[in-house]
Amino acid sequence: IPKKKTWYDPTAPHYMFQDDPYLTPRTSAEFKLYSLSQESGRMAANHIVNKNPKFFQKDFAEPHIPCLMPETMELCIEEVSEAALLERIMLRKVKAAVDMYDQLLQAGTTVSPDASNDLLDLICLYGDRDPVQDDKPEAEDVVGYYLCGLYLENNNAERIFNLLPERDTRAYSALIRGMVKYGAHVKAFNTYTDMLNNRLTADVHTFNALISAAPEVRERYTEKWDLIVDLLNQMNEQKVKPNLLTFNALLKALRRCGSLARAQSLHTLSEMKAMGIAPSLASFDHVLGIFYKAASPSQGQTDILQEVMTEVAGRTFVAQDPDDVNFFSSAMRICLDTKDIEAAYKVHDLLRVGENWRMLGDSFQQSIYYGRMFNLLCMMEHIDVVLKWYKELIPSLYYPNPQGMRDLLQALDTDNRLDMIPQIWKDIRRMGHDNKSDLVDELLSLMARDKHSPEIQESFAVCALDVKSLYEQGQGARMALEWTATAMTNITSVLLAAQKKQQAWDMLKLFKTKNRVPSEELMEEFLASIKSSNDPQHAMELVQISASFCLPSTPKLAERVLQAFELSEEQKYDYCLGLLELGTTDVNSTPSEGSHPLHLLRPLTP
Incomplete structure (x- = not known):
């Protein structure tokens, strides 16, 4: 057991x-x-x-x-007091808290520094408006009193900051971080200068915000880096110890500092280790972004990825930075771009360690990660390995998009496993991609391209008829596909190869109904199928259909029919009249040698 x-x-x-x-x-x-x-x-x-x-x-x-009991969302304290102010701050009622603060000042009541700083923190976090409810889109929450990087002078954050009797480090830190969050980067540095002039030292959170804003206030790469170095020197002078977010902000800023970022990023990682700060996934993600972007095509772009994967192999990570969730999808993107399947397996092995899967992000990021991985597998692995991963990932972890299914079809084609197309078509229908014309055309073209065993051709015919039923649903259906000459030709070829002659003949007549022109190759396939069954009546009808479409190959096709089939005098006569009625040729003209077969019928022409 x-x-x-x-x-x-x-x-x-x-x-x-x-x-x-x-x-x-x-x-x-x-x-x-x-x-x-x-x-x-x-x-x-x-x-x-x-x-x-x-x-x-x-x-x-x-x-x-x-903690599982309902929270109190309604205001309980109505009188004008500091307790009422603190209640509104706790419930994140920004507008109500600002109104209460103004009422306290108008009443001559002194607000404690802690309550004032709490209010300033709240305003700088959410702006001059209440945060959106949890059931509304988060994007609405970032609309504050800074708009498109423009700082509005008449905002409550700066007004309350100026009303404070004593402005300490906490107040400056809140205001600077609020300015950085909403795009007022230059104003944030000016406020920091004012803070230094008042002989105050910044905390680590202030420096983190300023480092992240440094690339926004300088143009040249060297100027950006010089400003970052200056901030780091000031941290050292003020005896402010950096934390993980400090180094991550530095690495993220380096991504916008051009080629000089490569050496500085490695130096930053060494400095982190020297200070006993373990890099998070966001740290490695920024390093990968720096090296992959700056590497020239002649250099090994995955060398740094191999080093990073060696560093993180077997480790368990927890969320410490909002950018941690970007690591896995970014690493897999590098693997896909460089077609490095071994590195991709290492990235996925790391994902399986402990609860690292939680660092994959939301369902959208998860879909991006597995989509890139599956695309790489289809390009680099044998089809048996691809199908193993296909069964493991789908549908429990990944729902392929149409491009993912096209990659799978190409992998089947590469390893000559087209016999699995009917099974894959069932999955395509189940996933709702059967209304994607490009994907359907790819599938039909693969089935129609080569000849296979009768068993496979029979399964292809069943699949082709199922596809045909989708086209016949019409524009009013949920999945409306527009008939194209290519799709009609491929379906007809598949039916001919499976000896489904009546269905194929129906498809040929459908060309006329849908105002589509069959290819000359398709007419040759029809003639070969008719010859195998020795059906001269269908052969003559095929030539008449070809003539009705004004195909250039009609004369040659007509001659081949006369040579391949033994026609009676009556059949030849009807055959000739039928071609004349279609306006194929003028039998009284003098044809050139081999230019037209109807001169063979001239003795029979009335």
């Missing part, structure tokens, strides 16, 4: 969808919709509970867990 059994089905949907199998998503769009709907419902329930706590007073939980 095994000591451990792994109950994991790679073909199963994500665990978050298993409570409702009926709504299990099939495509990346449905995955996003389901995820957002589930999270939105959770936030809506939380919002209702916190908005109406009086309806949820009974506590059935044992033991009592305060």
